[in-house]
Amino acid sequence: MQIVKIVVAGPFNAGKTSFIQSVSEIDTVSTERRITSQSEQVKEKTTVAMDFGRITVDEELVLYLFGTPGQRRFDFMWEILAEGMLGFVVLVDSSRPETFREARRILETFRAYAPTPYVVAANKQDCQEAWEICDMRIALRLDSRIKLLPCVATVKNDVKNVLLELLYSILEEIDAGVGFEIIPSRDLNLPSFSLNNTSA
């Protein structure tokens, strides 16, 4: 059995849990807890360890989606999650410009962990307050070569599109001679508690 993983990173309340839930074939192994901090009362619950979704490709290949915890105090987990990833998605809440700087920091941190391909997904584009993609590109200081994709994390097709664009980028890198290296499953830092948690 070959296992590969994609990491979904992003600031607090960017929509990472919803993103993974939209395409995962298992009930997302989520570690959400009620928020106690006054400053982070944007939503009722937040992910305190990680989200974990699965897409079985065939009998020999499984893709795992890991959502990083959005709160800063859990960023010690990012490096562990980043190890051996095929690539990563940085999810940004288009309607909360106050999180753009944090998104940029997360992006740069993950780039430092591994020079793997990545895409940036501008979530909550259905929100009236959402910034336009061209404005977000400038605000996030994204080069025109970096894919910035509009999406709504609760819409399966949008999430599929983001993942496909990431995989196309990985293919392009392979064609350009910058192939990735497959990490043995035992080194992927997969949480053993959820590997058999199939429900759907």
Add this chain to the structure above:
Amino acid sequence: MSLKGNLRDFSVTQLLNLINLARKTGTLVVESPVEVILVSFREGKLAYAQDGNEKDNLIAVLHRFNRLSSAQQHALNDRLGHMSDKELGLALINANYLEQGEILSCLQFYFTGILNQLFAWVDGLFHFETDRLPPAGKITVRVDLENIILDGTHRQQEHEQLLDEIPNLDMALKLSNCDGINVRDLNLNTQERRVISSINPGISIRQIASSNQLSENEIRRVVYSLMQAGMVEIMRPEGIRHPLPIMNRPTRTVNAGIPAQKSLINRLINRIRAI
């Protein structure tokens, strides 16, 4: 789709950079609890600015920049005060009061000054109105934003450095032990002299600023220069330690070869398409 937010999270520098790069046309409205500033742009260039609290017409601007005397200002206000700025400008040029270049230069300084005020704002709601243009009858200019952004960035960096050096204005100052130095012999400016004379162990820096009518940035600048000269001392509270930089960790890998890699990715693509 809106371009809105708070300066607390998205600085003026970033905002102007965005407007410049995206060559936006419209009006940026920035609101603090006590003030509203409107700045209009045409294709990413500064065109017009208005401080919500000041309804300066062209005559007032020209007087402010010493192009008109107070007597001229009063006379023009009485005779031509009903005119729009454009009409007024033409009338002044035709009457050989001023040249077009002088008027535009004054307006550029005036608008840039209003825009520069925003760099001091650390908080304030902003939104960009794409269709909103400067009021009819107002004279517009075309000023590149690059230099304004650069100047603003330098000011912001200075502000951040001062904040870092003097984070807490509720601390008190004390005179250093400068044996043999007479303050009167030192080449201090007026602000520095006033601050020195206000130093008292029971008075906070904030109170000194207030009694000398100095802004937070100004008092920080003065205190910083006095500290650099070794004349005053301040007890800094313990700062928050920055997190240690995250180090790259080597990963153990197995090179799968290009055909295998492409096959794996194509299988993933086909699977995700089928979801």
